[in-house]
Amino acid sequence: MGGREANVVLLDENGIRSDGRKVNETRKVTIKAGVLKNASGSAYIEFGGNKILAGVFGPRDVHPKHMSNPDTGILRVRYHMEPFSVDERKKPAPSRREIEISKVIKEALEPAVMLEKFPRTAVDVYLEVLQADGGTRCAALDAASVALADAGIPMRDLVCACASGKAADTLILDVNNEEDQAGQADMPIGYMPNLGKITLLQLDGVLTPDEYKKCIELGLEGCKQVYEIQKKALREKYFSSGDKD
């Protein structure tokens, strides 16, 4: 997407980033659970400028049949960007990048979902990126996890995700589009907060071993903040008129 902008100031002398955030601040995240009537479970997330819709179907019959597993259910994820989600029209066919993201999101969700209760079935997760602004894979993973919980798929934990990275020689939390294009490193992290396990870790760029450790710590902080918002979204749908807890 878009070329480098030569004259963008990623970090000013006061430690304020190009979009007015501090270095350890995430963008504004809002999640709404249960937005689609026809899906078993769904969620809509706004992660800064990212707008992503997630729909979960199933457990249901597997087609083609040869993909089914007699021991367990299978998880299938499709991450897709709408043609209008970016500046220049994106061809709607699945690109190399979308296939990769579908795969990493699937593998990030698999340790959490317990599909062994549903042999010979599939759970389909559809992620539609309506508007992209850097860090869509993390935002999509957050929405997918809420949608799976909304569908009632048994899960060991919710999966929350947030990126950290490096721009203007400083470690930053939640890399946005400009920082991704002109920055030095981008590290998306998927995390199961109650189990304390990382399920997604990618790194694009160069970090020293010391920076790498700090970057993970920073990213996990972001994940925990997102986790609170995920919980709030589910509480709102299921317990809003309740008086307990």
Next chain:
Amino acid sequence: MKKFESKKRHVLPGDFITTAPLRLQGNVVLEGKRVIATSIGLSDVSADSVRVIPLTGVYLPKIDDLVIGTIQYIFGSSWFADINSCYQGMLLGQDVFGRGSYPTTSEMKERLEKGDIIYAKIANSDRQREPLISIADQSLGKIDSGELVKISPTKIPRLIGKHGSMIQTIESSTNATITVGQNGLIVVSCDETNGLLKALAAIRMVDEQAHLVNLTDKVKKMLESDGV
């Protein structure tokens, strides 16, 4: 601590419930020594066991469950019925025509056609095959009339209530006959339109407010009021 634990709490997947060595009953998993919820629902810690009463989820067939299904197609000498689950219910021709009989498709169609609604029992269910259902009982078989409603299968126990209190409340105050399937499908039949509408409204209310306390009283109040 004890008092705190005996109270039902709202939980989400991954929420910690207790460290007590209790029997795990449903929708919970043991991670090390911690019991963790795997579903959205209400945690229920009793003297010897722990479970989560789910608020969302799909129906999984259990032997001896009574379910409502819709015949989808006939294949070989079996009917296949949609039982609102990820698996289809298989109703053997033998079950209807007796052992050792080989009914033709037209004979089978005469008994049960595509689209017919049946009240059936789960006869067998395992991980290998589609669940077997049976209609070989007096109370089971084809349902001829009534209004079919679908609610979340996880809320069926709430609709029935303790010793059937909720369902009796609705039936007695509306004169409706309500057939409840464990799979979330319900058939309501009533001679009066008003009663039917009221019963349907009550069922919808249970579906929406299953996580609240004193629901039976609220439903009673709603049924006693005039408008629907």
